[in-house]
Amino acid sequence: MTTTVSRQRASQQACAAAAQVVLLALLTAAAGLGPVAWAAGLLYAAALWALLDTAARRAGTASLGPADLVTLARAALVGGVLTLVVDGAGAAPVAAVASVALLLDAVDGPVARRTGTVSALGARFDMEVDAVLLLVLSAYVAGWLGPWVLAIGLLRYAWVAAGRVLPWLRGELPVRRSAKVVAAVQGIVLVAAVAGAPGWVVAVSLALLVWSFGQSAVFLWRAR
Incomplete structure (x- = not known):
């Protein structure tokens, strides 16, 4: 039974990989993706497959749930945003694909809540897809607003890296609605910046993100 369900997960991931290729083909027809963008997209799809498969095995997840499949579809769209950014595409297609992902x-x-399939794997998968989208969008927007915008995409990875040096940063954090709102705002603001929003809007968004990370750091420092 486990083998059968594991094959089901492999089939689900294979369909997602095929969807990624189809998306790349559609973007090529619409925006003229070059070979470098294709290479980036295929590498992204391969890395996504490997990382998700490894995480699912460690979590003992033999089949992806409905919410995981939605996140998988979103991950494919993020791969599309990545290829457009690598290809140096215009703002319109980048904003369009990123908006659907958001x-x-x-x-x-x-x-996940309605189907009773909430899981640690699903939450982590969702978080990682969000992080990659923010990193890609911040790199794109940094092209005209300046490298400081990259901080939006890099802060989360810097936090993880710091946690390897400072164990107390890996402590359990309480659920804060403000943190969720600030995190959600980042993607919206970056897409707005792609569409032409002024730099000060991005700067305010970054300030809120720094404040949110600071709140988490203070809590963990006090609870260490």
Whole structure:
């Protein structure tokens, strides 16, 4: 039974990989992706497959749930954003694909709760997809606003790296609504910046993100 369900997960991931290729083909037809962008997209799809498969095995997850499949679809869209950014595409296609990915971000959580399939793997998967999207969008926006915008995409990875040196940063954090709101705002603001929003809006968003990380650091320092 476990083998059969594991094959089901492999089939689900294979369909996602095929969808990634189809998306790349559609973006090529619409925006003229070059070979470097294709290479980036295929490498992203391979890395996504490997990392998700490894995480699912460690979590003992033999089949992806409905919410995980929504997140997987969103991950494929993030791969599309990545290829567009690597290709140096215009703002319109980047904003369009990223907007769809952000809309799906509001779907997987409710789906998980309604179907009773909330899991640590699903939450982590959702978080990692969000992090990659922010990193890619911040790199794109940094092209005209300046390298400081990269801080939006790099802060989370810097936090993880710091946690390897400072164990107390790996402590359990309470659920804070403000942290969720600030995190959600980052993607919206970056897409708005792609569409032409002024730099000060991005700066305010970054300040809120720094404040949110600071709140978490203070809490963990006091609870160490």
